[in-house]
Amino acid sequence: MAEAVLEVTDLVKHYPLTRGVLIRKQIGAVRAVDGVSFALAPGETLGIVGESGCGKSTVARTLVGLERPTSGRIRYKGEDITRLSGRALKAVRRNIQMVFQDPYTSLNPRMTVGDIVGEPFEIHPEAAPKGDRRRKVQELLDVVGLDPEYVNRYPHQFSGGQRQRIGIARGLALRPEVIVADEPVSALDVSVQAQVINLMERLQNEFGLAYVFIAHDLSVVRHISDRVGVMYLGRLVELGSDSEIYDRPTHPYTQALLSAVPPPDPAARAHRDRIILAGEVPSPARPPSGCRFRTRCWKAQERCAVEEPELTVPVAFRGQKGPAAHPSACHFAAERRSVPAAGGET
Amino acid sequence: MPEPQCARPRSVAVEAVAVAAAATPDGGAAPGHGAAPEPGAAPQRRSAGSDGGAPTGKPRGLWSDAWHDLLRNPVFVVSALVIVFLVVISVWPSLIASRNPLSCDLALAQEGSRPGHPFGFNGQGCDVYTRTVHGARTSVVVGVLASLGVALTGSVLGALAGFHGGAWDAVLSRITDVFFAIPVVLGGLVLLSLVAGTTVWPVIGFMVLLGWPQISRIARGSVITVKQNDYVQAARALGASPARIMLRHILPNAVAPVIVVATIALGTFIALEATLSYLGVGLRPPAVSWGIDISDASPYIRNSPHMLLWPAGALAVTVLAFIMLGDAVRDALDPKLR
Numbered sequence A: 001m002a003e004a005v006l007e008v009t010d011l012v013k014h015y016p017l018t019r020g021v022l023i024r025k026q027i028g029a030v031r032a033v034d035g036v037s038f039a040l041a042p043g044e045t046l047g048i049v050g051e052s053g054c055g056k057s058t059v060a061r062t063l064v065g066l067e068r069p070t071s072g073r074i075r076y077k078g079e080d081i082t083r084l085s086g087r088a089l090k091a092v093r094r095n096i097q098m099v100f101q102d103p104y105t106s107l108n109p110r111m112t113v114g115d116i117v118g119e120p121f122e123i124h125p126e127a128a129p130k131g132d133r134r135r136k137v138q139e140l141l142d143v144v145g146l147d148p149e150y151v152n153r154y155p156h157q158f159s160g161g162q163r164q165r166i167g168i169a170r171g172l173a174l175r176p177e178v179i180v181a182d183e184p185v186s187a188l189d190v191s192v193q194a195q196v197i198n199l200m201e202r203l204q205n206e207f208g209l210a211y212v213f214i215a216h217d218l219s220v221v222r223h224i225s226d227r228v229g230v231m232y233l234g235r236l237v238e239l240g241s242d243s244e245i246y247d248r249p250t251h252p253y254t255q256a257l258l259s260a261v262p263p264p265d266p267a268a269r270a271h272r273d274r275i276i277l278a279g280e281v282p283s284p285a286r287p288p289s290g291c292r293f294r295t296r297c298w299k300a301q302e303r304c305a306v307e308e309p310e311l312t313v314p315v316a317f318r319g320q321k322g323p324a325a326h327p328s329a330c331h332f333a334a335e336r337r338s339v340p341a342a343g344g345e346t
Numbered sequence B: 001m002p003e004p005q006c007a008r009p010r011s012v013a014v015e016a017v018a019v020a021a022a023a024t025p026d027g028g029a030a031p032g033h034g035a036a037p038e039p040g041a042a043p044q045r046r047s048a049g050s051d052g053g054a055p056t057g058k059p060r061g062l063w064s065d066a067w068h069d070l071l072r073n074p075v076f077v078v079s080a081l082v083i084v085f086l087v088v089i090s091v092w093p094s095l096i097a098s099r100n101p102l103s104c105d106l107a108l109a110q111e112g113s114r115p116g117h118p119f120g121f122n123g124q125g126c127d128v129y130t131r132t133v134h135g136a137r138t139s140v141v142v143g144v145l146a147s148l149g150v151a152l153t154g155s156v157l158g159a160l161a162g163f164h165g166g167a168w169d170a171v172l173s174r175i176t177d178v179f180f181a182i183p184v185v186l187g188g189l190v191l192l193s194l195v196a197g198t199t200v201w202p203v204i205g206f207m208v209l210l211g212w213p214q215i216s217r218i219a220r221g222s223v224i225t226v227k228q229n230d231y232v233q234a235a236r237a238l239g240a241s242p243a244r245i246m247l248r249h250i251l252p253n254a255v256a257p258v259i260v261v262a263t264i265a266l267g268t269f270i271a272l273e274a275t276l277s278y279l280g281v282g283l284r285p286p287a288v289s290w291g292i293d294i295s296d297a298s299p300y301i302r303n304s305p306h307m308l309l310w311p312a313g314a315l316a317v318t319v320l321a322f323i324m325l326g327d328a329v330r331d332a333l334d335p336k337l338r
Helices: A056-063 A086-093 A112-124 A132-142 A147-151 A160-172 A189-209 A220-222 A243-245 A252-259 A266-268 A302-306 B001-009 B023-033 B041-050 B063-070 B074-092 B128-164 B166-180 B184-194 B199-227 B230-238 B242-278 B290-301 B306-334
Strands: A008-017 A024-042 A045-049 A072-076 A096-099 A178-184 A210-216 A225-230 A234-240
Touching: A008 A056, A024 A056, A024 A234, A045 A056, A045 A220, A056 A178, A056 A210, A072 B290, A086 A096, A096 A160, A096 B230, A112 A132, A112 A147, A112 A160, A112 B230, A132 A147, A132 A160, A189 A220, A189 B166, A210 A220, A220 A243, A220 B128, A225 A252, A234 A243, A234 A252, A243 B023, B063 B306, B074 B128, B074 B306, B128 B166, B128 B199, B128 B242, B128 B290, B128 B306, B166 B199, B184 B199, B184 B242, B199 B242, B242 B290, B242 B306, B290 B306
Parallel strands: A045 A210, A045 A225, A096 A178, A178 A210
Antiparallel strands: A008 A024, A008 A072, A225 A234
8 A cells, every 4th residue: 555645543532521510520431433543545535334423423523623532643644633733733634624414504504605615715825826716716616517607606506416516616625635525425315426426536536535435325335435444333343445345244243234235136135134233332431341342243252341352354364365354353253155245336 | 551561571582682673684684795796796697597406597695585585574664664764753853843842831731732733742731742753762772772782792792602612601601690580670770770860871781781691692502503513614624713713604694593682672672761761760851751751641641641642652663663673584584484
């Protein structure tokens, strides 16, 4: 892999739980993200999947500097950006931009499209000379497939897909190298999802962008990602290329997740092999000891409660070359043959 | 007749604020537009029609949408006309009443209407018509200034509390609780009886003092709601300064509820001024105020009701106009009704 453009090491974000109005006492913490590490190569797309509340969005928010990590490091091209502030932070922000989930709340309803897409230039005046900005804004609109004449319109005059394009144009304005997309298509109609995904792929080729693509839709993630990370309760449980994860998952949680995807062929639906997980996701304020997934895992044994599995290539597959040999945080990682081809290439 | 007016401040939003009613839609429409639509707008509009889905014609902001809605609302038009009329006669009362409201002739006391004196005379023999017209100035000045004062104080304090949160927010919230616990009329009787003078300033000061917590709460809540929107996060992720986030992203989206409550409260301030003057602690003679006239006339209601009905009617119409205007503005600014 080429030198990573973004490198995350042991990222931890805890939200304190407090009691009291004037004098606050900490009585615990929600461990939203608890030790996540990954690297992102230039021009690569890393998909992050997981169910609601597993910490996907918190990872995204810490990457763009909206939240300060409790501990751990985020390095941009080797430079630690976790503790930056003021001018240095602002400079780094130019290179890591975000696309938001809900295009209905991510655009200020009182600003015109031109003002919204042009705001990055006002905040970072060095990015474009003043007289040039209007033209640049129109170029950006053109790049994302909108009529450049729309600069004077307001967001409420657009459909969801068009709004998401405006959000993407805003993210592109400063020519970042990394775009963190937090469920960018979850709020859109399926037909529009495809358009936006294709637009994002086109932009990636055009500008050499690296994406951190967060979603809960497994087929969308498979379609766009080079590599995929699966999160459960604040931790990455499995990380590998898209075919490794989708065709040869070794972590029980990933297997359960993939088995929930309905196969496109109705005939196959009758005898597919679903894994139904028992129980609820434990509270991130009091995660289980050892392996976090053990409370719902059919393979759990005593060792799982005591010893926390590392995210490395499991012992069983070490030395092998096949697609099953990828990092998976499970003591009993094993392939499960009957996992139906999830999503498939679209 | 004065009783329902006195009761209103307590039951409705007493201590609230208001921006000058007539100024609201104008002032509101302008920031929504910003300077943006104008430069280069004309050539773009023409070609905009080619797009299938998007509306054709001139693009409009939310504020100007609201303004166009208002112009089509008869309630707004009628109340705005009443208010414009009130503002005009309070600036130039001599336009329609050329006599001096303080020149009275005891020989004419309690006389009914006669040519040149359509509303008759009061207990001191003063012309009721002249006094009613001149009394509008007090009401409008008190209502507008108290509302402006309350709106500015309340929204600045409330917005800062909502924006920064933490200890400042906790302290401010407790202080507003303390002010909410003070009964307005009782507070007025105690505080204003300490102040001598015939100007409107002590009355306005008292209203601002007791009125800001209501607006401050509304502004705080509104800022907290807006602060959580993704577009505020997006601006933060871009590296926008707190001042920019506050002025460009939060305030324009948080100000609508404040304007609405302030406009409605303007009416209640006018009623409150009359209440306090009626109780003898607001304005005092020789100041001309509807509250004073109502107070003076109330012992004679059975013999000469005209002395009371004209100022009380003017008061009722004025308060109603401001409250209806506030209602119309609220409807226009509420996106759920679109």
